[in-house]
Amino acid sequence: MAERSETEEVKLLGMWASPFSRRIEIALTLKGVAYEFSEQDITNKSSLLLQLNPVYKMIPVLVHNGKPISESLVILEYIDDTWRNNPILPQDPCERATARFWAKLIDQQICVAAMKVVGKVGEERDAAVEAARDLLMFLEKELVGKDFFGGRSLGFVDIVATLVAFWLMRTEDLLGVKVVPVELFPEIHRWVKNLLGNDVIKKCTPPEDEHLAYIRARMDKLNIKSA
């Protein structure tokens, strides 16, 4: 159990529109950990970012008492290991393994599959949408009978899956295709409503209008047609 020192310094190098950065803010806020947020320009990376994350040169980076930690899933586990109140991961080893499994699926496969839909048209897009939906169906089944992936309250997988709720699902109108329609994914839609009822989630999610404007601008810059 880490001792709380009066000089405890927590800094987060992040970016307001990044799902990976926002999930760290959710975790810190759930635990009541005070932190300094340092907004980073990912198109013009600061020397501080490059120094603190030389391997990937990406946000988020959590700096705790001068020591940097990178990679959002690693940071989430570090936060849970360090501040033991309001646990994010379940206690039971089997449930922890399951939570880690879903988190990895979301980041390594669902996220990648969703990105593959962007900028595609016709048959290529249909195939990409189907591939993403096949993976999302596993999450859909996980939610049956539960308010959140974590059960009655928010947990690790919910935090990681905000990527689906507020990045994938929010951008459907821009993409011009409903990747996660309510007819196919009623549980996921129900879960998103539950998320929106949570104050920490509301606080730590990018404001919708600004967020959509930002994504539209990025798509324009990358010459991706938006609906």
Added chain:
Amino acid sequence: MSSGEVKLIGAWASPFVMRPRVALNLKSVPYEFLQETFGSKSELLLKSNPVHKKIPVLLHADKPVCESNIIVEYIDETWSSSGPSILPSHPYDRAMARFWAAYIDEKWFVALRNFLKAEGEEDKKAVIAQMEEGNALLEKAFIDCSKGKPFFNGDNIGYLDISLGSFLAWLRVTELAASHKLLDEAKTPSLCKWAELFCNDPAVKPVMPETAKLAEFAKKIFAKPQA
């Protein structure tokens, strides 16, 4: 609860399967090894890992746990009072172990696998350069994590040792095929010393594939079909 029968679905040549085997050995947990036949997937595997259909899968009292590093953490948490700790105890050290384990699987191993698939001298040279860059990072990581002790985890092998060490046999096969030392005493002296100690560890020796046998197997699976 650590009671209940333990089975591991896997294959002798897989570095990912080797990881939970080393972990189970460290914790002195007896288990039944269910060897999959190369080229086909058993009903049990498909039922136990419907998402990825991949080995290894740990079955503990018939409950499946998937993904090699997740299984290793599960073993550490479930048999926590048995044998040495596989994950370090300090949150920051745990974060470093998880960070580098993720790097090994997502970047370093990808380079190794690309080498085995590479065709032509130019391709091979490019991948070797990539691998050497990765090895330099891991050499530094070793020095940082080990803090003067023989293993990444300190006095005993642990999570990160297992994560990287499980690739040593495949690394040797690659070195033979390339006629090029990838773990070089001049460039990565600490890793070379570590590799020898790791391979001689009693928890590792019984499950480390023999280089010659693995080289034969590699030839078979990477053989180009006749035109």
